[in-house]
Amino acid sequence: MGISMIKRYIFGNPIETDAVLSKPEVCAWSNDRLCFRENALECELEEDEIVYGLGQNVRGINKRGWIYESNCTDDPQHTESKHSLYGAHNFVLLDGEKKLGIFVDTPSKVVFDIGYTDYNRMRIALQTPDFELYLIEGESLGGIIKEFRRLIGRSYIPPRWAFGYGQSRWGYRSAEDIREVVKNYRDNQIPLDSVYLDIDYMERYKDFTVNEETFPDFEKFVAEMKGQGIHLVPIIDGGVKEEAGYDVYEEGREKGYFCKDEDGKDFVLGVWPGRCCLPDMLNEEAGRWFGRKYKILLDQGIDGFWNDMNEPAIFYSERGLAEVFEKIDQYRNRNLDINSFFAFRDLAEHISNNPKDYASFYHNYKGKRYCHEDVHNLFGYYMTRSAAEAFDELSPEKRILLFSRASYIGMHRYGGIWQGDNNSWWSHLLLNIRMMPSLNMCGFLYTGADIGGFGADATEDLLIRWLSFGVFTPLMRNHSALGTRLQEAYQFGNIDLMRDVIGVRYKLLPYLYSEFMKAALRDEMMFKPLGFVYGDDRIAKHVEDQLLLGDEIMIAPVYEQNAVGRTVYFPEPMKLIRFRGGEVQEEEVYTKGYSYVDMALGDVCVFLKENHILPLADGGQSIAEVDFDHLKLHFYGDHVRPYEYYTDDGEGRDYDPDRFIKMLEA
Ligand code: GLC
Secondary structure (H helix, E strand, O other): OOOEEEEEEEEOOOOOOOOOOOOOOEOOOOOOOOEEEOOEEEEEOOOOOEEEEOOOOOOOOOOOOEEEEEOOOOOOOOOOOOOOOOEEOOEEEEEOOOEEEEEEEOOOOEEEEEOOOOOOEEEEEEOOOOEEEEEEEEOOHHHHHHHHHHHHOOOOOOOHHHHOEEEOOOOOOOHHHHHHHHHHHHHOOOOOOEEEEOHHHOOOOOOOOOOOOOOOOHHHHHHHHHHOOOEEEEEEEOOEEOOOOOHHHHHHHHOOOEOEEOOOOEOEEEEOOEEEEOEOOOOHHHHHHHHHOOHHHHOOOOOEEEEEOOOOOOOEEHHHHHHHHHHHHHHOOOOOOHHHHHHHHOOOOOOOOOHHHHOOEEEEEOOEEEEHHHHHHHHHHHHHHHHHHHHHHHOOOOOOEEEEOOEEOOHHHOOEEEOOOOEOOHHHHHHHHHHHHHHHHOOOOOEEOEEOOOEOOOOHHHHHHHHHHHOOOOOEEEOOOOOOOOOOHHHOOOHHHHHHHHHHHHHHHHHHHHHHHHHHHOOOOOEEOHHHOOOOOHHHHOOOOOEEEOOOEEEOOOOOOOOOEEEEEEOOOEEEEEEEOOEEEEEEEEOOEEEEEEOOOOOEEEEEEOOOEEEEOOOOOOHHHOOOOOOEEEEOOOOOOOEEEEOOOOOOOOOOHHHHEEEEOO
């Protein structure tokens, strides 16, 4: 991989984020590529230079030609016109004559103008003059990533069952609803390992409560589901309902654990339950207190969670509400003309996630008071870290599933992320594909998008094509929003195709788990852009819709409606392995160059490199049924290299590669 070198610089007096684990010595600032002026780092970009990185954000794998923000944002419209999503991942990787990784470590907003104002320049503008900067030079892209990942620490490892297929929907209201979902999956013999509990399982949307009317005897219900091979995964929200007598609220208030407003009173914001307070996740003691609350659900047999609304999302503040009501009054009895009508109509539009609100409350972080806007990007990170650190104590032997919506680099050590509220759009399937390697660069390995799309109505073909890609993503979850078309795999006419496609996941599992674990333990990427391996191939470098998955295979998903196949670029000879109708077919070897490959709806195709091995299992209805020991090896070529197969019990927290990796020979 060649040698990589990290240099660390400090500007001003930065706020510590805990993104970096072991810090190298500080260097005096001087650099022949980047210049620092007016709170911004600037550099020229070469004509053909690719800029990778930024983890969770809109647009392509190559980030060039747009302006992006690192500013955790709750915005369900992931259109090209946007600049930020839920995560803040301030890492870019320049792939030009020389390769350079850049990590700007600061908890407030950063704007990356990557060839937007001027196609040949990059400008990284900071909200603050106080930040840490890490520059990583190296000969290979993979080498730089490895060095960066060593710096920020090992990625989170979930239990193996969390690699099974999961069903979710905002709108499952009762244990009966959940039983019905599971019954439909089992009756149709579509594999399933988990069902997610969205906000409706709670009593009036209160964290760590269960609605006893709709979910009577929850502990027994959790056990009943386990008996059917199903893990239930409840949601936990960032805001705590303000309600007299609700113990979590009362305790938080008495102990002073909530974020404060300017006057030192508990800051109040509106989210699902109405008025809420925000636990000060950044405060060690408050975080520890909040993390220990997960025990309430762990004690009832729960072993996985998803943390939501932790940008944090603010529907409204008291200030914002008052402002809107006051303005509405000013329009009463007026003749609303073109200007005033639109102004009137937009009055409530900016009430949610308003920067004024983010500037109006405070944290007590590492012994100092900070305005939220200065540490904004750390909220989801510390919420998830609080839970993970509690799990270390509460469940030292067994891994717990945990993923979050908001994140910052560093959070990847404590949990995964899902890609937020996408839509049932073909373009969002493509966005999902493109985000995988960018997230992997920043340490987020356990990730996936809402398969089938969260908002809007899914069609059968979209769901099938999305599942045909989703079978590869570590988090494979079908999730949809309240009010949208029902999207469980059995809701559509072609159940056979759904069963076959989801079934592919269970054949691939030994390989996927093994590649995931090696990527985590070796600080590598599970999903790589082609340019990471075929850097000398100018065509490969610019491919935006194919990925390398581990070291053995390439994937090229279909993401267009009514397509019956697609053009694939082969950077070297590869053999097509096609999953169709529950069978695995070895097909032709494609030579280097472009080829059109037929891919009917329901086909899952992988392309195997010459002299490499793809191990496959027989499959099963859940992970427990998958035989990880007896695998069928697919390979071709005269000098097949052994496959390094990682397998463990899937539960314990010991990941010693010497014990768990064995060589599979052709
Ligand atoms: C947020 C989440 C979404 C969830 C909804 C209701 O929008 O991102 O996944 O279904 O809240 O809890």
